[in-house]
Amino acid sequence: MTPSPPSPAPAPVSPASPATARTSPPAAPRGLSPAQTAARHRERRVLAVLALLAVAAVAGFCLIGLTGDWEYALGLRTRKIATMIVVGTAVACSSVLFQTVTGNRVLTPGVMGFDQLFVLIQTLIVFLFGALTLSSADPRLLFAGQVAAMVLFAGALYRLLFGRGGRDLYVLVLAGVVFGTLFGSLSSLASRLINPNDFVVLQDSLFAGFNQVDPDLLALSALLVAAAAVWTARLAPRLDVVALGRDHALNLGVHHARVVNRVLVVVAVLVSVSTALVGPVTFLGLLVASLARQLTGTFRHGTVLPAAALLAVTVLVGGQLVLERVFTMDTALSVIINFAGGVYFIALLIRESRR
Amino acid sequence: MIEIKDVTKRYGETVVLDGVSLTIAPGGVTSVIGANDAGKSTLLSVVSRLVPADGGTVTVDGMDVATTPGDRLARRLAVLRQDNHLSVRLTVRELVAFGRFPHSGGRLTAADRDLVEEAIDHFELGDLADRHLDQPSGGQWQRAHVAMVLCQDTDYVLLDEPLNNLDMRHSAQMMRRLRRMADDYGKTVVMVVHDVNFASCHSDTIVAMKDGSVVAQGTTVEMMTPEVLNAVYDLDIDVHEIGGHRIGVYFS
Numbered sequence: 001m002t003p004s005p006p007s008p009a010p011a012p013v014s015p016a017s018p019a020t021a022r023t024s025p026p027a028a029p030r031g032l033s034p035a036q037t038a039a040r041h042r043e044r045r046v047l048a049v050l051a052l053l054a055v056a057a058v059a060g061f062c063l064i065g066l067t068g069d070w071e072y073a074l075g076l077r078t079r080k081i082a083t084m085i086v087v088g089t090a091v092a093c094s095s096v097l098f099q100t101v102t103g104n105r106v107l108t109p110g111v112m113g114f115d116q117l118f119v120l121i122q123t124l125i126v127f128l129f130g131a132l133t134l135s136s137a138d139p140r141l142l143f144a145g146q147v148a149a150m151v152l153f154a155g156a157l158y159r160l161l162f163g164r165g166g167r168d169l170y171v172l173v174l175a176g177v178v179f180g181t182l183f184g185s186l187s188s189l190a191s192r193l194i195n196p197n198d199f200v201v202l203q204d205s206l207f208a209g210f211n212q213v214d215p216d217l218l219a220l221s222a223l224l225v226a227a228a229a230v231w232t233a234r235l236a237p238r239l240d241v242v243a244l245g246r247d248h249a250l251n252l253g254v255h256h257a258r259v260v261n262r263v264l265v266v267v268a269v270l271v272s273v274s275t276a277l278v279g280p281v282t283f284l285g286l287l288v289a290s291l292a293r294q295l296t297g298t299f300r301h302g303t304v305l306p307a308a309a310l311l312a313v314t315v316l317v318g319g320q321l322v323l324e325r326v327f328t329m330d331t332a333l334s335v336i337i338n339f340a341g342g343v344y345f346i347a348l349l350i351r352e353s354r355r
Numbered sequence: 356m357i358e359i360k361d362v363t364k365r366y367g368e369t370v371v372l373d374g375v376s377l378t379i380a381p382g383g384v385t386s387v388i389g390a391n392d393a394g395k396s397t398l399l400s401v402v403s404r405l406v407p408a409d410g411g412t413v414t415v416d417g418m419d420v421a422t423t424p425g426d427r428l429a430r431r432l433a434v435l436r437q438d439n440h441l442s443v444r445l446t447v448r449e450l451v452a453f454g455r456f457p458h459s460g461g462r463l464t465a466a467d468r469d470l471v472e473e474a475i476d477h478f479e480l481g482d483l484a485d486r487h488l489d490q491p492s493g494g495q496w497q498r499a500h501v502a503m504v505l506c507q508d509t510d511y512v513l514l515d516e517p518l519n520n521l522d523m524r525h526s527a528q529m530m531r532r533l534r535r536m537a538d539d540y541g542k543t544v545v546m547v548v549h550d551v552n553f554a555s556c557h558s559d560t561i562v563a564m565k566d567g568s569v570v571a572q573g574t575t576v577e578m579m580t581p582e583v584l585n586a587v588y589d590l591d592i593d594v595h596e597i598g599g600h601r602i603g604v605y606f607s
């Protein structure tokens with residue numbers, strides 16, 4: 001190490017600058033200013049409220065209207081809730097991470113057609129191998145194959161869309177819409193070409209909804225999401241730096257390309273998990289990522305990621321609760337989420353265009 | 356010491372840096388001047404490993420910037436580019452505090468905070484330090500970015516047009532600060548400066564670039580002559596001695 005001078009701190013500030021008497025408490029925690037400490041406290045309160053809401057939604061979903069063979073019903077509901085927690089966490093984390101590495105607050109994997117890409121991969125695998133071979137295969141092995149293909153193709157799609165410097169937001173949105181539609185059309189074309197028996201099997205796996213999720217698949221998904229969450233939590237400070245953009249990140253000593261590549265793999269896995277479990281939920285991620293930043297008032301991943309995940313769980317479980325128990329409707333939740341999310345997406349686009 | 360050897364950079368057919376070789380001695384303030392598109396920003400970006408060179412090498416105190424781990428380099432050299440667009444919403448204080456990341460990771464110590472507060476005070480950012488700035492004025496943002504880079508407390512500080520968007524008072528203040536970094540703390544400051552008179556008044560060495568090459572290099576006295584400036588800018592510039600500084604006059 002070179003003898004680096006003590007640093008400019010102790011030097012007297014030039015006399016021109018006003019004598020701002022610093023009113024710092026003697027033992028400020030971890031080098032934060034009073035205002036920052038207050039902000040952190042606020043963030044923690046918001047997180048606590050969101051956690052309470054999520055717990056309330058989960059408890060309500062489990063217990064409200066529990067009659068008759070309650071043990072059986074509770075088992076069913078627990079599995080449904082586990083699915084929603086896994087899916088909500090996956091969607092929230094993948095969206096926040098995607099926005100960080102692409103440097104914008106409007107695009108998410110859902111908006112860019114990533115979940116449609118996974119549906120296409122699922123369909124093509126049935127198309128190529130036939131449902132019979134697949135039904136005899138281990139569903140976890142099959143899922144692993146789908147995820148591997150997804151990591152590969154999602155990486156290629158990302159390079160195609162975001163490689164080589166910055167691109168106009170509207171071009172990207174348009175590209176996302178085009179790719180999403182293209183993948184969707186290709187999937188439906190392929191599903192028309194496969195034989196009817198295979199189609200039924202495919203249909204089952206594509207539109208599982210929250211009800212009939214395979215327990216093995218759910219356990220594997222939960223494991224993957226938990227691993228992704230731990231990995232992301234450890235990376236959080238570096239993700240904060242990456243959010244400043246490539247140049248700042250490199251200057252501050254963060255290996256930008258390496259972090260981005262790893263984050264993209266994690267995003268592809270998370271999108272696979274949520275899409276495999278319940279199909280595309282295009283606008284949920286956008287909604288909770290934006291809301292999480294707004295409510296917590298920060299961009300720091302240590303706060304935004306859990307906030308977004310809690311919001312997603314609350315929206316999914318709470319929404320399902322209200323729909324099933326209050327309006328006694330079924331399977332309409334994704335429609336409502338996409339409607340609300342779509343309106344919000346358009347509002348965001350309009351706001352960005354005014355900047 | 357920064358040693359630049361035979362560095363070339365191309366974008367497609369355009370040669371932006373054409374075999375640049377240059378040595379910047381430790382300590383002091385070096386200004387890089389030249390017309391638009393001369394390659395000044397590209398050179399600074401290559402030196403600070405933000406842009407990979409197509410050929411040649413750059414070493415900082417013997418460390419090859421292309422191969423040295425980024426975090427190690429980040430404790431020795433800091434850089435601020437010309438345009439800094441942020442897509443996240445954060446406060447000035449948060450931005451400035453990021454300068455401490457190479458030293459502390461995500462967790463600031465009390466000593467880090469003192470550095471951050473001093474920089475905020477110095478650049479007169481105290482009033483808006485805790486506000487979320489969606490649309491800060493260009494000058495405020497520029498000062499906050501420079502404050503961040505100075506908080507990095509590195510031996511080498513590279514700045515691309517640090518006076519961007521600054522009014523006269525803040526420009527002078529910025530230059531005095533950079534001067535003090537070199538004089539009192541032994542830092543090596545390298546900056547791209549648009550205004551040749553700022554370069555003249557505040558730097559020890561001037562490097563002139565033209566069409567991707569270094570065309571002249573020397574002390575301020577050597578460089579601030581009508582002949583040199585004419586060759587660099589293709590413009591007739593009178594040089595007058597005012598208050599002990601050489602001032603180029605090119606307004607007529």
Ligand SMILES: Nc1ncnc2c1ncn2[C@@H]1O[C@H](COP(=O)(O)OP(=O)(O)O)[C@@H](O)[C@H]1O
Pocket residue numbers: 366371389390391392393394395396397398
């Ligand atoms: N990313 C890039 N892609 C293509 N051309 C570039 C890129 N960056 C810089 N250039 C070109 O390189 C030349 C030098 O640019 P630059 O180093 O920014 O000059 P200066 O800072 O001296 O004005 C310009 O002609 C510019 O158009």
Ligand SMILES: [Mg+2]
Pocket residue numbers: 395396397437515
């Ligand atoms: Mg430039």
